[in-house]
Amino acid sequence: MRWKTHGERQIYTNEWVNLCLADVQQPDGQRLAYHVVRLRHLAVATVVNRRQEVLMMWRHRFITDSWAWELPMGLVEEGETPEETAAREVLEETGWRPGPIKPLIYAEPANGITDSQHHVFRADGATYAGPPTEKNESDRIEWIPLAKVRAMIDRREIVSSGSLVGLLYLLMDEAFR
Structure with a gap:
């Protein structure tokens, strides 16, 4: 069961962390905004x-x-x-x-x-x-x-x-x- 991503935008960013809001669709068809924290490795x-x-x-x-x-x-x-x-x-x-x-x-x-x-x-x-x-x-x-x-x-x-x-x-x- 794979989630589908329709897009993503940054809400906040600095040298340590990026907070993004992803537009995703769950396998059951429900679409929602999902917060994602993007970090350096x-x-x-x-x-x-x-x-x-x-x-x-x-x-x-x-x-x-x-x-x-x-x-x-x-x-x-x-x-x-x-x-x-x-x-x-x-x-x-x-x-x-x-x-x-x-x-x-x-x-x-x-x-x-x-x-x-x-x-x-x-x-x-x-x-x-x-x-x-x-x-x-x-x-x-x-x-x-x-x-x-x-x-x-x-x-x-x-x-x-x-x-x-x-x-x-x-x-x-x-x-x-």
Whole structure:
């Protein structure tokens, strides 16, 4: 059952978000205006060291007024590949230069309302390059044992979709190695 789009117009736009109103027709023939949030794409990095620890950041999100652990992530810039973004974000946000980046999983976390694409990568190993250059990203940066991640998710210490998708896939991947 496919919805048909008759057109779309922007209601609001800035460098971060575009809010659009789409004229759609549902499979039953009903036609309606549907709000769509168009976002720039995101790259997420799961960096794992030899001790089976993952590089994470403890950060506050003002929108939900909550603290949680997150993987390094950021918006894909114009002219940049998602792989390049993932490597850049790890270095800027944590001060660690990741080893070779390889695709881990692709996700569209809220595709009923937004076109946001999450490109999640894995890097095995990293080299410390110095303090993070991004000063507004996190309170602390730690290597978290993979063995503790499931319990942290259960306790809602990890809640962002980009982090959850990457970590859950990483845990599944590690379980089958």
